[in-house]
Amino acid sequence: MAAFIPDFLLAAALAGASPALPQDAAQPAPPREGARIQTDTDVLVTGTPQREREREIRNFVATLTPVPATGQISRFEDAFCPAVNSVTPAARIRILDRMRQVAAAIGMRVGDAGCRPNMLLMLTRDKQATIREIARRYPHAFGVDRGSRPRDVAA
Numbered sequence: 001m002a003a004f005i006p007d008f009l010l011a012a013a014l015a016g017a018s019p020a021l022p023q024d025a026a027q028p029a030p031p032r033e034g035a036r037i038q039t040d041t042d043v044l045v046t047g048t049p050q051r052e053r054e055r056e057i058r059n060f061v062a063t064l065t066p067v068p069a070t071g072q073i074s075r076f077e078d079a080f081c082p083a084v085n086s087v088t089p090a091a092r093i094r095i096l097d098r099m100r101q102v103a104a105a106i107g108m109r110v111g112d113a114g115c116r117p118n119m120l121l122m123l124t125r126d127k128q129a130t131i132r133e134i135a136r137r138y139p140h141a142f143g144v145d146r147g148s149r150p151r152d153v154a155a
Helices: 004-016 050-064 089-105 127-137 150-154
Strands: 082-085 119-122
Touching: 082 089, 089 119
Parallel strands: 082 119
Antiparallel strands: none
């Protein structure tokens, strides 16, 4: 029995030891930000540095939003108050109600009935003639930029 215990301890010690496995010659360096990583499981992980992502967003927004020379993009700071012309009174009420519903649905503050209009929907049979007449009577209506031209709107 005495010989059994040392043999048992030797067997237990050998069972706990793991065989040496060959190591890769060199571990790859950690990838830099934005690098593509290909794994053995065919999963491709990509990333974009934050400064590049921010630049892409700025460029995207700039192409969609022309900014006047003042650098300020127009926005509603007051409550939205629409007006409609050139329609019957019944059509005007339906159109105004719908415009107010849409404005409220996107989170805009909407003015009470009878508020001073800050948005005008004009319906016309001849868009270009109407724009020319507005430009003649109210040249400031097409923006503060010297380069603003009614023909750009009429296209």
